[in-house]
Amino acid sequence: MTAATAVRAGRLPRDLHPLAWWAWAIGLAATASATTNPFVLLLLVGVAALVVTARRSEQPWARSFRLYLWLGLAIVVIRVVFRLIFGGSYEGTVLLDLPEIPLPDWVLGITLLGPVTQEALLAGLYDGMRLAAVVICLGAANALANPKRLLRSMPSALYEIGTALVVAVTVLPQLADSVRRVRAAQRLRAGDERRVGRLRRTLVPVLEDALERSLALAAGMDARGYGRSSGASRGERRTTGALLLLGLCGLCVGSYAVLDATAPRWLALPMVVLGLVLAAAGLRSAGRRAERTTYRPDPWRWPETGVALCGLAAGVSGWWVAHETPLLAYPGLASVPQVSAVALAGALIGLAAAALAPPPRVVLA
């Protein structure tokens, strides 16, 4: 394939690799979590919304973005209302002088109502906006990439865990459905009307139903070859298990040492690296003996790299702004916040993902 055809083939309508979208979204979310500047946060939400509108497919999960927007709004409102009710201790311009409700001594440090200051409200607003922006960025990833496809692109050694997760995710809506059905059915007959009795009337049929479904699913999966023996010997299986376990232990100890400044330094980074190496070796050994294949694996081409780099660039710029110009990243509450060119550019880089990513595949509904 020549370079030109590769460029064109990468841009044909298709679903982008889910990992690329998640890398992009995590980058944006990192930027959002590193600032409380309302302008930058609004820009980030706008970028996420634009990219989602431009590149989401017509499949059911793509419609979930609106839910995340509402969730974000709810977060902001709740944060502000909390400041209103519990926020008495902020100094500053009083907007509304509410009477303070006296509380007993043992709830020391908490005030109920009291004068509402502009600063308290703004602090609540900025804080809520930051959390909302993080949630919306991750929601964008959810709308752009099917979370179940993300599980499919995991290394084959983790296949079993992936399948278990997929099954668990499908069981939840079924359970809700089953509860609704049983409650409606129980109202069709006379029976125990006391509280415990009513609970039992729903619980017993729902659990029986869930158990029967799980058995049917397990039987179905077994009959279709799930968990066929891989032909690995006992020794190989043990080596794999030991490698994975040691790797995990190394990672745990290492990350504890990295976070705890008093721990000996040789326990920190070296241990993390050692853990990673061991875990990777374990995964490789497990993957080698898995005789499973993947149907139509998502390809990783240059648009994927581009989209992931956009996320990385946004994240790095966010970190840089927070580190170098903390006053811009965490503006004071007394004056109008200011923005810098770097902060704006960092957020706007996310938009490039919409241009880089190919248009979504057309799906017959």
Add this chain to the structure above:
Amino acid sequence: MIELRGITFAYDDHRILDGVDLDLDEGELVLVSGPTGVGKSTLLGVVTGLVPRFSGGVLGGDVLLDGVSIVRTPPRERAHAIGYVGQDPAAGFVTDTVEDELAYGMEQLGLPAETMRRRVEETLDLLGIAELRDRDLRTLSGGQQQRVAIGAVLTMHPRLLVLDEPTSALDPTAAEEVLATLTRLVHDLGVSVLLAEHRLERVVPFADRMCLLTGDGRVAVGEPAQLLATSPVVPPIVELGRAAGWSPLPLSVRDARRRARELPALALPEPATEPTAAPGLVATGVTVVHGRTVALREVDVRVPAGRVTALMGRNGSGKSSLLWSLQGTGRRQAGTVQVGELDPARLEAADRRALVGLLPQTAGDLLYLETVAEECAAGGPATRRILDRLVPGIPDDGHPRDLSEGQRLALALALVLAARPRVVLLDEPTRGLDYAAKRVLATILRDLAANGHAVLVATHDVEFVAQAADDVVVLAEGEVVSSGPVRRVVAESPAFAPQVTKVLGSPWLRVDEVVAALDGVR
């Protein structure tokens, strides 16, 4: 290809299979039949390996695949040779889109990517589901789900396909599609099919051989025509053939039609009396919307007291929505429902069930206690008496889940009837019932109507409608497309015609009418 040798199977001291021998050859369709509870599913499970692994019990004897014993091989190691589709295909789905589901089994077998891609495309075409490839599995209709489930095992290129009641939940047209697909597999690809089915009228014409479980743990294997001559469970066409003394027995409508020309002129059955019409339940303009789909669009239905009305229509045509909104629990956007002067939707749950009783599709949802006696006590004083009238002899200390399908249905129905509702609605009660149980249910419904109840029963089973119903309402896309007395509606829509009508033409509906007429001639 597959041989069962002296298979015995028992739970504790209850023996289900006793010395079963069965050979399955390449490219044949073998039908497993027998009354409910004789072990049809067990026999299928022995072949797939799911019995005893998922059921418990003690298995003896041997299963050979090409002469090699596989009785100790777990189902997953048999997957490349034996494919299995269970009673509820949706319960066995692992992934969430059609294409992924078709590929799942091949991924487990570790087939190369190109092979998987090719087989998925071939299978999509073979089963006629190419336009569904990106669809969410849960949004498919019953017939589509069944075909996807068959496709999902076919991609592994099994040599034997084992199906447990593949058409029991399907409407007549979808059932015919699935059966046509299976026949095509058998004839064109040489796949063998072993299937269990209650609705013999649908499957018998396609079967090469039959395996009849006699109830004492043994099986009789042979040509369908020969076995059906003495079988305890037979489709109406065979009953007709037996009554007319035809030999060999005709199994398809076409054969029976030819033989029917020999019949003497028969006195036509009396046209049913027109409704003297005490209005039981009257609904006008009922509209139900779920999200953006219109489940029912301005539906007018009358369920007169003293008559049994059948509600038919393909899967997803709005039958359940209609029943729930008539009962009052389901929200309707517009329209009126009246039983006498009352609207059930405006009543409290207890008053509502005294006015309109509904037996939901999964009758097991109604049951939550450990013994039949406790259920009856919780249901109210009259429950046990009603149950004994419906199906006598259900033991007090039995666990409701251990009852047979028909007995459990009767228990749930007794609980609904205990409130003495004037109107009785039933949603798909014939699922999983054999001919005997269906006859009992038909008698029960006739008795209810004779006692002045208004009865509305949603069903796919045309033979049951012929037996039990006076009137039929046919729904399509949430609208009533035809309604009226059974004889007229059935004469108008051949898809809903029972076998006797197909053979002898309208106005014949049931075998007993023909038998009576034949007796009259003799």
